[in-house]
Amino acid sequence: MNSSFAARSNITARSRQRTAELADLAGVRPDPDLMEWDYGGYEGLTAAQIQEMRPGWDLWRDGVIPGGDDHPGEQLQQVATRTDAVLDRMRPLLDEGDVAVVAHGHLARVLTVRWLGLDASASRLLGHPHPGTLSFLSTEDGQPFIAAWNVP
Numbered sequence: 067m068n069s070s071f072a073a074r075s076n077i078t079a080r081s082r083q084r085t086a087e088l089a090d091l092a093g094v095r096p097d098p099d100l101m102e103w104d105y106g107g108y109e110g111l112t113a114a115q116i117q118e119m120r121p122g123w124d125l126w127r128d129g130v131i132p133g134g135d136d137h138p139g140e141q142l143q144q145v146a147t148r149t150d151a152v153l154d155r156m157r158p159l160l161d162e163g164d165v166a167v168v169a170h171g172h173l174a175r176v177l178t179v180r181w182l183g184l185d186a187s188a189s190r191l192l193g194h195p196h197p198g199t200l201s202f203l204s205t206e207d208g209q210p211f212i213a214a215w216n217v218p
Contacts, residue, residue, distance in 0.1 A: 094168075099148040102170040106139020107131040125172070126190035142176070146186035149177040171195045178203060181210050 108116050108130050117123050130139045152167065159165050169177060175189040181203050182188075195201060195216050202213040 097152060099151045100167065100169050100173065103145050103172045104137055104140040105130050106133035106137055109133055109137040124190070126187055142186050142189075145173060145176050146180055149173065149180045152177065153180060174201065178212065182212070183210065
């Protein structure tokens with residue numbers, strides 16, 4: 067990499083250090099816009115648990131319910147606004163070389179479809195990235211595309 071911009075969605079120093087070591091990235095720094103989606107009242111629950119309470123629930127269609135002060139919740143468009151801000155900061159760095167972004171699953175899906183210029187609701191079309199996998203976003207003839215997704 068000629069230049070690297072590495073951001074970590076989990077802002078703890080230990081997580082940043084471990085990510086940098088595992089990925090051999092230099093200059094890893096936190097970016098609050100890459101924090102995982104605030105699931106509000108669903109924080110800490112699995113999709114199966116939420117569907118027990120709300121049969122047929124779908125994150126991409128139905129969103130989240132408000133939670134307490136520590137997890138008020140975010141709607142899809144709020145997450146998309148954050149990923150758009152990351153992309154706006156990232157694009158100028160691409161003139162100098164590759165950019166690395168480390169993010170959690172749902173947020174990575176939103177970032178990816180926004181990279182492609184799609185509405186955030188298209189995130190449902192991508193499979194959930196598994197922990198420790200890599201995805202590569204690129205451009206060809208000035209058009210963004212997914213070069214690889216969820217690679218172990």
